[in-house]
Amino acid sequence: MKLFKKTEKEINKYQKAFDELLMVLGKERVLSAIEDRICYSFDATKQKALPDIVVRPGSTTDVSNTLRIANKYEVPIYARGAGSGLTGGAVPLMGGIVFDLKNMDKIIEIRPDDFTATVEPGVVTKQLQDEVAKFDLFYPPDPSSAAFSTIGGNVAECAGGITGLKYGVTRDYILALEIVLPDGSVIKTGGRKLRGVVGYDLTRLFTGSEGTLGIFTKITVKLIPKPEKIRTLAAYFRDRDDAIDAADQIIDNNILPRTLEFLDYMTINAVRSYSGTDIDEDVKALLLVDIDGTDESISYEMPIIENACKGSGAFKTKISETGKERDAIWADRRSISPALYNIAPHKINEDICVPRSKIKEALQRIDRINDQQTIYIANFGHIGDGNIHVNIMYNNDPGQEELAERIVNRVMKEVVALGGSISGEHGIGNKKSQFMEFEIPPREYDIMKRFKNYFDPKGIMNPGKMFIR
Amino acid sequence: MKLFKKTEKEINKYQKAFDELLMVLGKERVLSAIEDRICYSFDATKQKALPDIVVRPGSTTDVSNTLRIANKYEVPIYARGAGSGLTGGAVPLMGGIVFDLKNMDKIIEIRPDDFTATVEPGVVTKQLQDEVAKFDLFYPPDPSSAAFSTIGGNVAECAGGITGLKYGVTRDYILALEIVLPDGSVIKTGGRKLRGVVGYDLTRLFTGSEGTLGIFTKITVKLIPKPEKIRTLAAYFRDRDDAIDAADQIIDNNILPRTLEFLDYMTINAVRSYSGTDIDEDVKALLLVDIDGTDESISYEMPIIENACKGSGAFKTKISETGKERDAIWADRRSISPALYNIAPHKINEDICVPRSKIKEALQRIDRINDQQTIYIANFGHIGDGNIHVNIMYNNDPGQEELAERIVNRVMKEVVALGGSISGEHGIGNKKSQFMEFEIPPREYDIMKRFKNYFDPKGIMNPGKMFIR
Numbered sequence: 001m002k003l004f005k006k007t008e009k010e011i012n013k014y015q016k017a018f019d020e021l022l023m024v025l026g027k028e029r030v031l032s033a034i035e036d037r038i039c040y041s042f043d044a045t046k047q048k049a050l051p052d053i054v055v056r057p058g059s060t061t062d063v064s065n066t067l068r069i070a071n072k073y074e075v076p077i078y079a080r081g082a083g084s085g086l087t088g089g090a091v092p093l094m095g096g097i098v099f100d101l102k103n104m105d106k107i108i109e110i111r112p113d114d115f116t117a118t119v120e121p122g123v124v125t126k127q128l129q130d131e132v133a134k135f136d137l138f139y140p141p142d143p144s145s146a147a148f149s150t151i152g153g154n155v156a157e158c159a160g161g162i163t164g165l166k167y168g169v170t171r172d173y174i175l176a177l178e179i180v181l182p183d184g185s186v187i188k189t190g191g192r193k194l195r196g197v198v199g200y201d202l203t204r205l206f207t208g209s210e211g212t213l214g215i216f217t218k219i220t221v222k223l224i225p226k227p228e229k230i231r232t233l234a235a236y237f238r239d240r241d242d243a244i245d246a247a248d249q250i251i252d253n254n255i256l257p258r259t260l261e262f263l264d265y266m267t268i269n270a271v272r273s274y275s276g277t278d279i280d281e282d283v284k285a286l287l288l289v290d291i292d293g294t295d296e297s298i299s300y301e302m303p304i305i306e307n308a309c310k311g312s313g314a315f316k317t318k319i320s321e322t323g324k325e326r327d328a329i330w331a332d333r334r335s336i337s338p339a340l341y342n343i344a345p346h347k348i349n350e351d352i353c354v355p356r357s358k359i360k361e362a363l364q365r366i367d368r369i370n371d372q373q374t375i376y377i378a379n380f381g382h383i384g385d386g387n388i389h390v391n392i393m394y395n396n397d398p399g400q401e402e403l404a405e406r407i408v409n410r411v412m413k414e415v416v417a418l419g420g421s422i423s424g425e426h427g428i429g430n431k432k433s434q435f436m437e438f439e440i441p442p443r444e445y446d447i448m449k450r451f452k453n454y455f456d457p458k459g460i461m462n463p464g465k466m467f468i469r
Numbered sequence: 470m471k472l473f474k475k476t477e478k479e480i481n482k483y484q485k486a487f488d489e490l491l492m493v494l495g496k497e498r499v500l501s502a503i504e505d506r507i508c509y510s511f512d513a514t515k516q517k518a519l520p521d522i523v524v525r526p527g528s529t530t531d532v533s534n535t536l537r538i539a540n541k542y543e544v545p546i547y548a549r550g551a552g553s554g555l556t557g558g559a560v561p562l563m564g565g566i567v568f569d570l571k572n573m574d575k576i577i578e579i580r581p582d583d584f585t586a587t588v589e590p591g592v593v594t595k596q597l598q599d600e601v602a603k604f605d606l607f608y609p610p611d612p613s614s615a616a617f618s619t620i621g622g623n624v625a626e627c628a629g630g631i632t633g634l635k636y637g638v639t640r641d642y643i644l645a646l647e648i649v650l651p652d653g654s655v656i657k658t659g660g661r662k663l664r665g666v667v668g669y670d671l672t673r674l675f676t677g678s679e680g681t682l683g684i685f686t687k688i689t690v691k692l693i694p695k696p697e698k699i700r701t702l703a704a705y706f707r708d709r710d711d712a713i714d715a716a717d718q719i720i721d722n723n724i725l726p727r728t729l730e731f732l733d734y735m736t737i738n739a740v741r742s743y744s745g746t747d748i749d750e751d752v753k754a755l756l757l758v759d760i761d762g763t764d765e766s767i768s769y770e771m772p773i774i775e776n777a778c779k780g781s782g783a784f785k786t787k788i789s790e791t792g793k794e795r796d797a798i799w800a801d802r803r804s805i806s807p808a809l810y811n812i813a814p815h816k817i818n819e820d821i822c823v824p825r826s827k828i829k830e831a832l833q834r835i836d837r838i839n840d841q842q843t844i845y846i847a848n849f850g851h852i853g854d855g856n857i858h859v860n861i862m863y864n865n866d867p868g869q870e871e872l873a874e875r876i877v878n879r880v881m882k883e884v885v886a887l888g889g890s891i892s893g894e895h896g897i898g899n900k901k902s903q904f905m906e907f908e909i910p911p912r913e914y915d916i917m918k919r920f921k922n923y924f925d926p927k928g929i930m931n932p933g934k935m936f937i938r
Binding site: 297 | 584585627629633634638654656657661664667669671673678695717720725762766768823824855891893895897905910912913914916917937
């Protein structure tokens, strides 16, 4: 457990902040017992750092008061939704306040006639999806964490997910935000209408800002009609490049699948040994394809997709006829995360994104970087978007962690050299800030820093190793 | 013709700027003859103001040099694409340089394998659409001006158009920008990949910034597969509210038409007297609906749409069987703009956007504002998005212009009261800046002003009555 060393002056200020928070928000909302602090000392990155204070606001006023007080006493503050972030944004590396927004979990309004919903940040994304589905509506962004991650966290990270190729990502669905700025003032951006071009686009500046500029207290999303049906195809390949070609072929046929997922050999092996799935030993790559629409559109598209896969070398395909069969096919994809820990106890989970035409080349370069095979690398992800999760697995042997980190560093450089991005959907947080300079030139970085300094002159919002320092 | 009065000091500085521009860019690119200046003294708003200098850059370097020199001598500069803007952004209200980007019109690269195209700002939007169509790809944003407006102007205004309900607007298709900042420095935002969440979203901050923050020199757009077929339905109503109900019904059936356009009685009358179309005298409202997809999906959707229209009171519907029939149906929509001038010689063209459920109420309020009927108001537009063009027509009688302006002012207030926006797609420019405060609260406006001041401390970019002063 990391404990950030504070000076006496800091300890004094933190104490005053705690006293004032307690007075203003009450003891239900402000915690400092060690058992509470431990509960908020980690996230999905498995980093650990103990916060000094935990605040659990229940309203915009609570959020405003907390930020005002944190700002007054210069106490670092880390917004936290479900703590499922993969880049460490919720880990209090420099101590201070962890700001748990999960209690602000009201669905304020669903307006089926306007295709909008307005929610508080602590609403779990799956819950939003389920509630709007009752009106035959669809909130498309679907990160793998949707069953537990919060919409506030999704907006903060500009979450992607498996539906991006056809439907876009979180930023494409955010119409309006209520935001509390670090000084406690409340602003509103955008509006509950489908179009608006009045002034600069503050909504999208804050989307993806990773808790470094302000805290969302209300989020209005755009909805679309829910597709009637979904059907799934799994295609099995003996060669990785064949699977990549098949993905290209599907898209070349002018079909945008709802989901187009790729699993490589190492990933499949991990899944097989974890879940006992019936994927044959000689399968070197797997494509999972969801298409959605009407019976008519699915009947039209599915044979084209199947032919594209077979024509590119799939030796077997499987099409779901029932929901149960669909679930069985997807179970393999869902088990990847736990399965990978069967390979090695430690995982560095990268999510590079390259132009689709560079995927083969990117994977070849990753192979070459790891040519000594002393580290296992499992690749899977949203191949239609070029967004591949590169999982670098290592064990506790001496030197393995350092080797893994060297490999990550080289992968990042290669990705940027290919015109790609060091993060397609997980964000930067404290885990990738050292790679920012590979992708963002100094002048552009300086602009971001100015924005950060303007909104947060004392640097209290997610400080430490966050991407904007 | 308005001529901005300059001080002697300013005249002196402008002369120096002209001399330096001439030296650096050459006389092909720097014009000051009165006949050239007159050609650049107006735009689609019919405002007129004479620039002192016209610069026609051919490269990013030219753009950089021009901005550097304009900045050095504090000469105002107005980016201009096709001059088809409807809010006056290209009119040099304070004199200075009109910056004509139409010569930078190269399609640099189309990458069908990656679904991207990179172009210079002067490319006409329709040309981009046509070029990518050769690869069976589709650039969806389709403002009515697409046949002549430039992609640079479209990005600067975040243009909308008739395909927004199904496909979104310009901002949803911009992946990367090369931007020259007012000091002449060149920055690059985003990248040629479908996803990226690294740092703050500068791409979308600049999209829709109306030439007030920088000049785009390269634009990378996202493409999608081109729908195979389009078919059109026209539905004729005796009651305006019935047409609005029909639009709702179509969408309630979980169908997002490619286009869903509404024309009111006044608009239809104007079109009838202009083009001699065969629309019956008793038609009070018209819906034009495009659906796209495969033969299968169109066969499925079209009867649902026709039933929705008939069920909501359409007394006649017409479905295109051929491209020629489609063109005939759409000719009415295309003739609106010239036709309206048959009603009265002057037009104030607003483009309000309200939540879809508020459209009826918005139109009723506009009726009430104009209850004396001394001014003609024609309403048409993208009803699926709630984006209605409110055209306030007036003649040269004494007091008419002032009355029209009072009506606009009241319409704007009502729109904001209904949770709407004073502009869905045309932008603010110099025509709507006086209404900004209705929609944007002071704190939010102050943030925008800070951004403006950071990028353009001397205030040379589109100064005057632009939305950010």
